[in-house]
Amino acid sequence: MTKKFAAPRGTADILPEESEHWYTVEASAKSCLASHGYREIRTPIYEETALFKRSLGQTSDIINKQLLELKTDKEEGYALRPEGTASIVRCYLENSFDKKEPISKFYYAGPMFRGERPQKGRLRQFHQIGVEVIGTNCKSPYLDAEIIILAMRTLERVDVEGLSLRINSLGSHDDKAHISSWLREQLSKQNQEFCQECQDRLDRNVFRVLDCKKEGCQKLIKSIVKQLPLSKESEEYFQIVQKALRSSGVVFTIAPQLVRGLDYYIHTVFEITAQGLGSQDAVGAGGRYDGLVHELGGDPKVDYGAIGFALGVERILLSRSGQQDGIAGIYAFVIPMTADIQELAFKVTDQLRKGYLAADMSYGTGSMKSQLSRANKLNAKFVLILGEEEIKSNTITVKDMKTGAQERAPLNEIVGFMRLKQGSN
Ligand code: ATP
Ligand code: MG
Numbered sequence: 136m137t138k139k140f141a142a143p144r145g146t147a148d149i150l151p152e153e154s155e156h157w158y159t160v161e162a163s164a165k166s167c168l169a170s171h172g173y174r175e176i177r178t179p180i181y182e183e184t185a186l187f188k189r190s191l192g193q194t195s196d197i198i199n200k201q202l203l204e205l206k207t208d209k210e211e212g213y214a215l216r217p218e219g220t221a222s223i224v225r226c227y228l229e230n231s232f233d234k235k236e237p238i239s240k241f242y243y244a245g246p247m248f249r250g251e252r253p254q255k256g257r258l259r260q261f262h263q264i265g266v267e268v269i270g271t272n273c274k275s276p277y278l279d280a281e282i283i284i285l286a287m288r289t290l291e292r293v294d295v296e297g298l299s300l301r302i303n304s305l306g307s308h309d310d311k312a313h314i315s316s317w318l319r320e321q322l323s324k325q326n327q328e329f330c331q332e333c334q335d336r337l338d339r340n341v342f343r344v345l346d347c348k349k350e351g352c353q354k355l356i357k358s359i360v361k362q363l364p365l366s367k368e369s370e371e372y373f374q375i376v377q378k379a380l381r382s383s384g385v386v387f388t389i390a391p392q393l394v395r396g397l398d399y400y401i402h403t404v405f406e407i408t409a410q411g412l413g414s415q416d417a418v419g420a421g422g423r424y425d426g427l428v429h430e431l432g433g434d435p436k437v438d439y440g441a442i443g444f445a446l447g448v449e450r451i452l453l454s455r456s457g458q459q460d461g462i463a464g465i466y467a468f469v470i471p472m473t474a475d476i477q478e479l480a481f482k483v484t485d486q487l488r489k490g491y492l493a494a495d496m497s498y499g500t501g502s503m504k505s506q507l508s509r510a511n512k513l514n515a516k517f518v519l520i521l522g523e524e525e526i527k528s529n530t531i532t533v534k535d536m537k538t539g540a541q542e543r544a545p546l547n548e549i550v551g552f553m554r555l556k557q558g559s560n
Contacts, residue, residue: 145259190221192398215248238270256415265445280379297410303393304373419446464514469496472522
């Protein structure tokens with residue numbers, strides 16, 4: 136028997152009826168981001184493995200378990216990108232944006248790859264829409280607020296319902312060392328009650344413990360970590376972010392346990408969830424990661440700032456009804472009544488298309504009923520019928536699919552005729 140092929144595990148085909156919704160989400164999100172002063176950037180979907188290792192940190196789950204590496208003969212390895220930030224910082228530095236402008240605001244959209252255990256809302260190839268702001272002059276807490284507001288607004292504009300926002304501050308770079316030893320001290324008191332993985336993480340990278348997905352560990356963490364010990368400056372920074380969010384009408388809760396996957400996050404981190412998604416309910420997340428720019432080769436004399444977020448498109452699509460999307464149909468569907476009229480039908484269709492009208496034709500020879508049902512499936516506004524009668528009188532029958540009204544139009548002026556109809560509709 137011939138082998139039957141299937142899409143790789145954890146990937147999904149996006150079929151035409153779904154891609155209409157994808158298009159709506161991507162187009163609305165991009166227009167929202169562009170209207171806030173962000174410009175699209177497109178980087179390759181694979182990079183040197185070392186770039187991801189450097190940016191995500193050796194102790195992160197993505198590096199330890201999820202990186203999909205490409206097989207090559209070369210010494211330096213490549214891997215499919217698990218997220219967008221590393222590539223964009225690499226691109227920012229490679230193209231010397233830091234020499235050209237004080238602040239760069241990018242957005243991106245595209246597939247990401249992680250070797251995860253596939254389940255609802257968790258794929259190996261999934262898609263993100265995200266933004267990164269990087270600059271030599273962008274350390275303002277108001278930018279943290281802008282980014283959070285922008286993430287929420289983008290999700291609202293693509294009709295995600297039941298959003299909730301959690302924010303936290305991990306403090307400045309200097310605070311983090313202090314917070315790290317404080318956390319280790321607190322969590323060690325109940326060391327035995329954490330899962331084995333968390334017990335290892337306690338020594339290696341205590342922030343990763345807070346990110347554990349296991350319910351038992353999450354409960355423990357919530358009971359132990361009520362507030363992170365921030366310095367006065369960091370606390371003030373965080374207060375400005377909160378005040379700015381309130382002034383924009385953004386509702387949030389403070390989650391002292393919230394951390395992000397990357398090691399370089401400082402100050403503000405956040406996560407947005409949507410209702411009805413079950414256990415994989417995070418539709419987006421982000422935060423400030425100033426230190427990463429130096430880590431990837433930024434000028435040591437420059438004090439970079441960097442902040443961004445990523446939204447998961449599959450989860451966005453799961454959490455919106457999508458019924459409000461107008462499904463694009465064709466304008467005219469041309470039906471030749473007999474096979475020998477196909478040549479003429481082909482010419483008519485071609486003329487309509489040349490005239491920028493969305494048109495298609497029937498290549499089959501089924502009954503009129505089956506041809507009309509095909510037109511209905513294609514959401515056609517009009518059906519143009521060519522039979523012997525029409526040819527004799529040099530006309531074409533135009534049927535309005537909604538009202539059922541029929542009229543005859545002059546065959547050699549059909550494009551103009553259909554254009555006028557479009558104008559009056
Ligand atoms: P999670 O906690 O769900 O594993 P994460 O911390 O790995 O998420 P990020 O790296 O912050 O997620 O990515 C941002 C968003 O991308 C997530 O909020 C989610 O919507 C989406 N996302 C992440 N991983 C996947 C995946 N494997 N499949 C589908 N969407 C994903
Ligand atoms: Mg994950």
